[in-house]
Amino acid sequence: MRVGIVGVNHKSCDLQQREMIARAAAQIDMQDTVLLSTCNRTEIYFSGDDLAEIHGEILSLIRGRVKEPFEHTLYSYFGEDCFAHLALVTAGLDSVVLAESEIQRQAKLSYEQAFGQGKLAKELHYLFQKSFKIAKKIRTSFPALKSEISLEGMLLRLANSFFQTRPKVLFVGNSKVNRQIISFFRKKGITDLFLHTRSLPSEEPFAHLSSWHEFDLVICGTKAPDYLIKAEGVAPPYKTRLMIDLGVPRNIDPRFRMHPYITLLNIEEIGNLIKKKEEDLEEVKEMVRGDVQNLILLFQEKEALCVC
Amino acid sequence: MTPYGEALKILSRRRRSAHELKLKLKEKGFSPEEISEAVKKCIERGFLNDADYIADFINGQKNKGVGPYLIRMKLKMKFNLSEEKIPPIEASLDIALKKPKYQRLLKTREGKQKLIASLMRKGFNLDEIRASLLFMK
Numbered sequence: 009m010r011v012g013i014v015g016v017n018h019k020s021c022d023l024q025q026r027e028m029i030a031r032a033a034a035q036i037d038m039q040d041t042v043l044l045s046t047c048n049r050t051e052i053y054f055s056g057d058d059l060a061e062i063h064g065e066i067l068s069l070i071r072g073r074v075k076e077p078f079e080h081t082l083y084s085y086f087g088e089d090c091f092a093h094l095a096l097v098t099a100g101l102d103s104v105v106l107a108e109s110e111i112q113r114q115a116k117l118s119y120e121q122a123f124g125q126g127k128l129a130k131e132l133h134y135l136f137q138k139s140f141k142i143a144k145k146i147r148t149s150f151p152a153l154k155s156e157i158s159l160e161g162m163l164l165r166l167a168n169s170f171f172q173t174r175p176k177v178l179f180v181g182n183s184k185v186n187r188q189i190i191s192f193f194r195k196k197g198i199t200d201l202f203l204h205t206r207s208l209p210s211e212e213p214f215a216h217l218s219s220w221h222e223f224d225l226v227i228c229g230t231k232a233p234d235y236l237i238k239a240e241g242v243a244p245p246y247k248t249r250l251m252i253d254l255g256v257p258r259n260i261d262p263r264f265r266m267h268p269y270i271t272l273l274n275i276e277e278i279g280n281l282i283k284k285k286e287e288d289l290e291e292v293k294e295m296v297r298g299d300v301q302n303l304i305l306l307f308q309e310k311e312a313l314c315v316c
Numbered sequence: 317m318t319p320y321g322e323a324l325k326i327l328s329r330r331r332r333s334a335h336e337l338k339l340k341l342k343e344k345g346f347s348p349e350e351i352s353e354a355v356k357k358c359i360e361r362g363f364l365n366d367a368d369y370i371a372d373f374i375n376g377q378k379n380k381g382v383g384p385y386l387i388r389m390k391l392k393m394k395f396n397l398s399e400e401k402i403p404p405i406e407a408s409l410d411i412a413l414k415k416p417k418y419q420r421l422l423k424t425r426e427g428k429q430k431l432i433a434s435l436m437r438k439g440f441n442l443d444e445i446r447a448s449l450l451f452m453k
Contacts, residue, residue: 307328
C-alpha cells in the first residue's frame with residue numbers, strides 16, 4: 009500500500025519547534041496529502057507512486073519555511089507502519105491523555121477538509137476510513153484504557169469496587185503521596201476524609217490511629233521504621249474492609265492478610281494492578297498490527313483483481 | 317467482475333458477516349455455487365471471520381445498553397444463527413440505566429413506568445428491571 013507519513017508530535021520535539029513546523033505545514037498545498045494538525049502533533053499523510061520523492065518534496069517545502077534545524081525531530085512511516093500509526097493516533101493511544109477521543113474528531117475533520125479541497129487517492133481514503141474503524145474497535149474492546157492509570161486513580165477504582173457508598177477514609181501520615189490522594193479523592197466527591205499525623209496541623213479532621221478499625225478504608229503512607237498498625241491490640245469486629253500500605257518499610261502488619269474480611273494491598277501489588285493497563289496497551293498494539301496486515305492484504309487483492 | 321472480486325469490494329467497504337455477504341452477492345446476480353466458492357475463499361484468506369465478528373458485535377451492543385433479548389434477535393438476523401448456536405449473553409442493565417435520559421425518568425412514578433417499558437423494548441427482562449430499580453431505591 010503506497011502511503012506514508014511525516015510529522016512531529018509532543019514526544020519528538022518541544023512546543024516552539026512544533027509551532028514552527030505546524031505553520032510551515034499549513035502552507036503546503038499538494039495533491040493527495042492530508043494534514044493532521046492538532047495542539048500536540050503535526051502530521052502530513054501522503055500517497056503516490058514514488059513515496060521517497062514525495063517525502064523529499066514535503067521536507068524541502070518545510071525546510072524552505074523553517075530556518076532552524078528540525079530534521080532530527082521528524083518521524084516518518086510508510087505502508088503498514090503508517091497505517092498502524094494512524095490507527096493508534098486516532099484511538100488516542102499516542103496522545104498526552106491516553107485514549108482521549110478528541111483526536112478522532114480532529115482526524116475526521118482533517119480528512120474531510122482534504123477531501124473537500126480536491127480528489128484524494130483511494131489509498132488515503134482507505135487508510136483514514138479503516139483507521140477510524142480500528143480506533144472505534146479499540147475503544148469498545150478496551151474501555152479500561154481510558155480510565156485513570158495513576159496511583160490515585162487506581163485507589164479510587166479499588167474504593168469504588170469495594171464500597172457501594174462513599175467510604176470513610178483514614179490517612180496515616182502527612183506525606184506527599186497521601187496529600188495527592190486526599191486532593192484527588194476530594195475532587196472525585198469523597199469527603200469523609202480523616203488524617204492521622206504526628207505533629208503538623210492539617211485541613212482534614214484529626215483521627216487517632218487507635219481508632220483505625222472504625223474506618224472503611226485505611227491508607228498508610230509514612231516512612232515510619234516499624235509497623236504502625238499491628239494485628240494484635242484491637243479486638244474485632246472491624247469496620248475496615250480495605251487497607252492500603254504505601255509505606256516502605258511497611259506500615260501495616262502483613263498478618264492482616266490472614267483476616268477473612270480485610271483486604272490488605274501493599275505498594276508492589278498496587279503497582280502490578282497499574283501495570284495490567286500497560287499489558288492491555290501491548291495487546292492493543294498486537295491487535296492493531298494484525299488488523300492492519302489483514303486490511304492491507306484485502307486492499308491489495310482487491311486492487312489486483314480490479315486491474316485484471 | 318468475478319464473484320470473489322465483488323466480495324472483496326464489498327468487504328473493503330465495511331465489515332460483513334458471511335450471511336450478509338452471501339445476500340449481497342446474490343443481489344449482484346451470482347449463482348449459489350459461485351457465491352459459496354467466493355465466501356469460502358474469503359474465509360480461507362482471513363477476510364471473513366464470523367466468530368470474531370459475533371464477539372465484537374455482542375460487546376458493542378452491550379456497550380450501547382442493548383438488552384440480551386434484542387441482541388439475540390439481531391444476531392439471528394445478521395448472522396443467520398439458529399437458537400442453539402447463539403452464545404450466552406449477559407448484558408448488564410447498569411450501562412442502560414446510567415444514561416441521563418433514564419436517570420431523569422427515575423424521579424416520578426409515571427417516569428418509572430416509561431423507563432420499564434423502554435428497557436423492555438431494549439431487550440431486558442422485566443424481573444431484572446424491577447430488581448434493579450428496587451436496588452436503586
